[in-house]
Amino acid sequence: MTCSSCGAESLAGDTFCEACGADLAPPSSPSLLDVPPASPIVDDPTADGDPTADVPRTHLLTPTSGTDGVxxxxxxxxxxxxxxxxxxxxxxxxxxxxxxxxxxxxRREHWTETHGDHVGAVCDRGITHARNEDAMATAVTDAGLVVLVVCDGVTTAPDSDRASLAASRAARDVLAANPPVEGAFAARLSAWERTLHLACRAANGEAVAVARALGDPPEPPSCTFVAAVVDRDLVATAWCGDSRAYWLPDGAPGEQLSLDHSLGTEMIRRGMARSDAEADATSHTITRWLGADSLDPTPEFRALAVDRPGWLLVCSDGLWNEASEPERLQALMADAAAAGATSPTALAESLAAFANERGGRDNITVALARCVPQLP
Amino acid sequence: MAEFQAEVFQNEYLSDGATDVHGVVSITCSGAGIAGQSSGTAAAEVIIVDTSGSMDMPPAKIAAARRAAKVAIDEIVDGTWFAVMSGHTVAQMVFPPHPGLAKMSDVTRREASEAVSRLRSGGATAIGAWITAATELFNQAPAGQRHAILLTDGKIEGEPAGALAAALERARGVFQCDCRGIGSDWVVEELRTIATALLGTVDIVAAPEDLEADFEAMMRNAMSRGVADARLRVWAPQGSEVMFVRQVAPQVDDLTSRATRISPLVVEFPTGAWSDESRDYHVSVRVPPAPVGNERLAARVELVVDDQVMAKGLVKAIWSADTNLTTRIDPAVAHYTGQAQLADVIQRGLAAKSAGDERTATVLLGEAAKLAHDSGNEQTTRLLAKVVDVVDVEAGTVRLKQQVAKSDEMALDTRSTKTTRIRREP
Structure with a gap:
């Protein structure tokens, strides 16, 4: 979080800027927000008060491939x-x-995950941050399902790197445990919405468990969440916070699938230009996150029917701070491909390198899946 | 089994583009044991007593030397290989009677003491010949700690110039040698050259009656060095330059020129035998600069015994744009930089004084008085006060004393390298 008066970095829980003493915007001020409550999952029998109830303890599953031996x-x-x-x-x-x-x-500061020739991801400390609080977890199942999860640990809460890693792996394991969904598109979409909710809940459960294991510190470790699934022609994503999913089709305009839970989004919603809002120092203040102190750890959901080949990009703000517009990201990927980065992992490394060249002011996570739609 | 610990004191933060990294690595040895007993190889000790003609003037000197040698013999633990030599125009065996080393026992201790009591003076001072003879004796001893005590009262005469340098070249690495000058007719520079080359100490014993206690302490210290031979190993990164490696506590000793390169990025320095003690090393490395935010190792400083790394200290460089971090000076680095300067200005000041350049001497010794005062080095402050009258210690203004005992000047010179340890914050 950055002070709006002097631009100094400050701690998430701080009320006043350490550098100049200015009042810092509270992380979730109801008066500034007009976020609709998340829709309850009416048909989910496990939707009771316990965030970890009946969620498969899938972190016991070990990834069989993809972590490049890490x-x-x-x-x-x-x-x-x-x-x-x-x-x-x-x-x-x-x-x-x-x-x-x-x-x-x-390895925690920089690692890649690769699955076949269509999924690649990189998680990088960047330059100025002392630790890599970003985390990711990816999978391609035997049935061909692609899973990308990115969690961005809140830097100012100690041990958020542990929360983000545990959360992202838990969500991945929930998602990868599912078979592709058969049936009508609307029904498949609903099924993935449910599953993504469960994955987010499992992720939150792990983030809370890290806090418990640390004896419930006053600043509990916390993180954002974004997960995306590619089930043949269907891309489904859910997020909580300001980590993003983009759909970047070949030869057509791309789009940002997620909408940040942040003060920046509120500014845009109230009519501020996107570039102005993203330049505003308070725009990065997130209004939803996962962890023991989260007021609202429920995700938003978005799905898309894919009708042409393209890239699904899931990333943390370490990337999109340097390139937010979908067309900018498409251009960067085209440049990287022209420079010889052909594999998804090489493309992801190129995007991370781009962010580092721009100063590497935050942790950077880039997960890419090449999507070529096949009808179910 | 001896254990070593390394602790690093430094400000690792460098400003953008900066290249020079300083660190003080403090190495502490514990559980050293007794010389020759923990390593499985016996230690060897040789006592060299000057018996040149001048030792009889006054006769108290040769009498004190006999008593001191006996006390030193008493301190040598059983099982140690030892010999006593008398040095004059040549080096002569006192005990055992024929060239060689004897094994210490009740019997040989008594026989050696009797032999020492028959020491008589006569002849010249040929220290180079003594060192050569001691080297030959040590070369017959099994590997392990080899240590000598050398006592003299005069300057070298009776052997060609260059004899000492040649002797030291052969002795280097064979044994360590602590040197003592009795009275004030010997030359500090000669004994300092020997002590520096042979990893020992040098000191003055102005009054003959103090010699016994000094020999006792010296030999007891030698016997407590259970770690026979340790080396300081310094790694520095590709493209860097080790500017200096300097022992700064308990005394200043610039090791830089004694480096042996063992691989492209690694040099080693001999440190001799260790007892339970701490020694501090100031390491300075010039590294290629890296962009702000980068961290790089500037030196990996290790203490090595029998090719085994016993302790390791890391001197780091982190480039930062935060001037609060980069402008901080580490107190240990600052203190020891001052102590090394102090030794330097004292030695140069005394050299100027003896060359008759009183103006330079006054300026340098004034600077010394200020440095000693500012760093709380009370011993040096006391020694300086016998050579100069301090006018204004804050400004570093002094006047040379008109009447100075030569032994006081020599004490200041020999002890100029002794440093005080920095007071460490808890």
């Missing part, structure tokens, strides 16, 4: 390092390159 759990025990990002040499066990001395990135 066991991220090492981050919480022994550090495991990728080769030096600056010179490619081996990294010593103290975390510094044996040749150029650059501090190595841990």
């Amino acid at each position: 066991d991220l759990d090492d981050e919480f025990g022994v550090d495991v390092f990728a080769p030096c990002a600056a010179c490619g040499a081996a990294v010593a066990d103290d975390g510094f390159c044996t040749q150029c001395g650059h501090k190595a990135r841990t």
